[in-house]
Every structure is written in C-alpha cells, then in structure tokens.
Amino acid sequence: MTKKLAKSAISQKRVLDAAAKIFRDFGYAGTTMRVIAEEAELKAGSIYYHYKSKDDLISAVLDLGIKAVIDAVKDALAKLPEDAPGRLRVQTAIHAHLSAIIDNGDYTLATRRVFGQVPEAIREKNLRLRNSYAAMWQDILTEAQKRGEFRPDANLSLARLFILGALNWTVEWFKPGGSSIDEVARNFSAVVVDGLVVRPDVTASGAAEAEEKDPPRTVRIRAL
Template sequence: MPEDRKPRRTRSNGEESRRRILDAAVEVASERGYDGTSIALVSASCGLPASSIYWHFKDKDDLIAAVIERSFASWLEAVTLPAEGTPRERITAMSIHIAKALLDSPDFLRLGLMLALERRPTEPRARTMFLEVRDEATRRIADTVREFAPELDGASVHLLTTYAVASADGLFIAKEIGGDTVDLLALFELHASLVFDALTGLRAGNRKSTQEHS
C-alpha cells in the first residue's frame, strides 16, 4: 500500500515545484526581459535548486516557452465569439473577455512581444511558440470577420484582422506604460466599437463595388 501512494505524492510535489518555477520565471522575466533572465535568478526567486529547474526544463528557453504556453491557454479561451446578442454586442463581449484575460495573465503578451521584436541568429523556441499561438488567435479573429461579413474578399479580411490585432497590441502596451491610469477594459470596449464600424464600412464598400461592376 505505501508503494501505491508514493507515485501520487511524487507527482503532486513535482506539479507544485513546476508551478513555483513558472511563477518565478514570470517575475524575473517581467523585470529583466528574456536576455536578463537566468536559471540562477529563477532558482533564487522560487527557492528551488537549479537541478530542480533542469529536471522540469531543458534550458532557459524551454522555461520561457512554458511560461508563454501556460498563460496562452487562458488567453486563447477568451478569443471566442459569444453565441448570443447582436453582432456589435458579440464582438464587444469578446473584446472585453480578451482584455480581462490580459489583465489576469499579462505574461503571455508581455514576454511574447519582447521576443517577437528581437532578432537573434538562433531563434528561441519561446519566440517560435509565441508566434504560433498568436497565429491561432489571429485565425480566430479572421473567422469572426468572415462570420459577420462572408462577402468580403481575402484582402479585406486580412486588412481588418491585422488592424484589430495590432490595435489590441497597442492598447496592451499603453496599459503596461500607463499602469493604473489606463482603463484597459474601457479601451477594449472602444476598440470593439471601432472594429465593428470598420467592418460595416468595408461591407458597404464591397456592396457598392459589386453594384458598380454588375
């Protein structure tokens, strides 16, 4: 019987250690960035020896990639269009859900943007993961555009999707810089309204173009 309990106890301890390491990595990386983060600093922050960190993660890059992956799961869940309401209400609700997810778990976008804006001879796995999961979020937003405006051509969908994602990045950066003086929820609500108006304008332009060529 004691032998049956041992694996469960070991697994539980391992999960708790992994959580502590990831939490410490977020704290260190948020203060020092990717290049300033080291296994030694994470070890000092979480109180676990470096050997424990290397037991869970191959290297620093693997650790930062895990940080991004963990927070991305909750963030991506917010990039889901509600089923109820008018088109404007549904887009606004999704936008606010994204803003709340960023407030609850900002490390995904904070660390990801740092990595995305930097170029290195060897691309870190963490940067690759951020770009991959970001592409998935972008596809979801493009699907939302197509749902409300199936008549739009690919170029228009890409234009509006790029604008929506880039604008959201800017609002997040404004919050990072401005801190408590910036109301991210209000900004994302405004952002949703502007995106919806842009969508409406593109649809009207598409209909006019179709009529002129018919």
C-alpha cells in the same frame, strides 16, 4: 468546489511566474536559470525538476501566454448564442482578449520583449499557436462580412492585424486605477466595429458621389 493544485503543480507555476517576470525584465540573453530559481524562491537545482533548460522554460512561457488568450476568447464566444451577430462576437472577443493579457501581464510583456530573441525553432512553434488564434479572428470577421453585417469592401486581414496589434499594445499602458478593462474594451470596440459595420444611411450612390468628388489616392505605407 475548486480543485486544489498538487504541490508539484504549485511549484511549477511558481517557476513559470518567476520566469515570465525575469524574461520580461532582462530579456532572453540576460536571463539565467539561477536567477529564475531565486525569484521563485527555490534552490537552483529544483528548477530543473520542471524544466531541463532555459529554452524549455521560455517555450513554456511563450506558449502559456498565447494559450491563456486563446482559451479566454474561445470560452467567451462559446457562451454566446449561435446566431449572435458579428458586432457582439467582436465585442466579446475584444473584452476576453484584453482581460486575458492584463491578467497575465508578465507573460504578455515577456513575449513582447523576447520573441525576436529566442531560437528559431521555439519561435516557429509558438507562431503556430499565434496563427491559429489569428485564424479564429479572421473567421469571426469573415462570417460577419458574409452575412452582410460588415462592409463588403472592408479589408478584413488589415482589420485583424490592427485589432490584435492594438489590443496587445494595451498591456504597455494599462494601469490599475485608471480606465477599467470594461471601459477600454467598450471604447475600443466602438472604434473597430463602427469602422466595419454596414451603415444603412450610406447608399451605394452616395458612396459613388463621394468618390467622384474626392477620388481615392494611392498611399505608400512605410513598414515599421
């Protein structure tokens, strides 16, 4: 039986949901506690029962958004057998991440809009959560590489940045009624994992021959 939330918890969730929507639409500077209270259909003074300031509120919105993703991915991975291969772990984490950011779309979009606008102390606090999540992904990729499942020459830090950046961008274009989360996750996983896994049909000598015919070039990448 699902435990019912207390009245105060329901009210707090209304405040957070309203805040995420307003921060998403108007940014940090353009948001006021009064507007959030109106969106939550609460009296202006009632919102201060839960959060003393706009900074407290945006900090809660940012943290809730990333914690929702962390919890979803942890729970999904915990259901896998201990000897689950890297391919399956990556596919599972991708699906859980996508589901979480779509389910919490306002929080994800609010984070994307205001993260660079909030006070440094709030940003640094949230970054610690983000870094712990990035480390989780790095562990998944590294363990698979150590077991010989992923290419030994793969740049896993770059792979992690690509995966998380592309996943987080999904919330900008995903629309209900189009491709399902399952379809997006499956197609995304195919692109990512196929680029990482060791291919049995490619031998070391074959790779050396290919490199000799077409030697690698130095590419300059402009920072975005």
